[in-house]
Amino acid sequence: MTIVGRITKDAVVNTLKDDRKVVNFSIAINESYKPKGRERVKVTTFCNCSYWLNQKMAEHLKKGTLVEAAGRIYVAPYVGKDGTAKASLNCHVNSLKIHAWPKEVDVIGTATQNAFANDTGSDDDPF
Template identity: 50%
Template sequence: MEITGRIVKDATVFKVKQNREVVNFSIAVNDSYKPKGSTEIKKIVTYIDCSYWLSAGLAQWLRKGTLVQLFGRIGLNVYIGNDAQAHGSLTFHTSDIKILVFAEGKNSAPATALKKQEVSENPDDLPF
């Protein structure tokens, strides 16, 4: 399954059993539709909780406002609460993340991502 959205707050890393780490973050997915018989377009936002288990180092890139394309599967967590009622939540278990657009603003991406090599516009100035 594939979803695309913007990260709503900086990702967090949690340590779990046996020295494993999980990166948790949430994204907002924007959608729109036109109700039957109406000329007005309705916009809706769906918030999706996500987890990524493969590399905690990726968390530094997952900052608020970053546009990401995620691949993975949906997981359902069900439990009985203190109120003796059943509760549940959906989590998108991410297996691959593509960063489409970094967040704007100061310190929005690691410095290594911002470095660019300059290329001469004159082909005669090439070093080979």
């Protein structure tokens, strides 16, 4: 399955006990719909992602980057601190494409050009 969204914070490379490395990041998937005769409803779904194929990819996965991730999506149930049943949406990513970079600010403080000048962002981005 494929998901498209913006990264919520910079990716982190974690090392497991057996010295394997995994890139962990989270994607915010923004959607909206308009029920008949009512105001538009905006919905954001968060998906925790694990990417095992190339740890160097973490250098490019910064907060606000628009990505397309394809892989195996699953729900992981758990019990919250308050004792209630909860779940997280997760994805073991097999393929990752970067569609747009976040706007960067240089040392002087002026905004630099976005890698994709046509991407102006969206009002429903959670950043």
